[in-house]
Amino acid sequence: MSKKCEITGKIPLKGHNVSHANNKTKRRFLPNLKKVKFKSELLKRSLRLTVSNAGVRSVDKKGSFDQFLISAKSRDLSLRLKKIKKSLVSKTA
Numbered sequence: 001m002s003k004k005c006e007i008t009g010k011i012p013l014k015g016h017n018v019s020h021a022n023n024k025t026k027r028r029f030l031p032n033l034k035k036v037k038f039k040s041e042l043l044k045r046s047l048r049l050t051v052s053n054a055g056v057r058s059v060d061k062k063g064s065f066d067q068f069l070i071s072a073k074s075r076d077l078s079l080r081l082k083k084i085k086k087s088l089v090s091k092t093a
Contacts, residue, residue: 006078007055
């Protein structure tokens with residue numbers, strides 16, 4: 001399983017641990033991922049997604065999962081969510 005947020009597209013970053021003596025060792029900064037269940041009222045089904053904390057907050061800000069998906073840019077979404085967005089847009093039109 002990849003450590004990537006399906007909503008925001010956040011991925012692990014690379015960096016260094018820096019000691020007091022200024023020695024640098026490589027490390028990874030992982031996104032804060034959670035498995036969250038979202039319910040779609042228009043599709044009448046629920047989805048289990050791997051989402052960062054920032055992604056959950058973005059959905060909450062829009063009001064519902066359907067409203068978020070319709071207004072979200074496709075480049076950040078996972079392939080699975082792009083297909084769901086396409087079906088949502090066709091249902092609303």
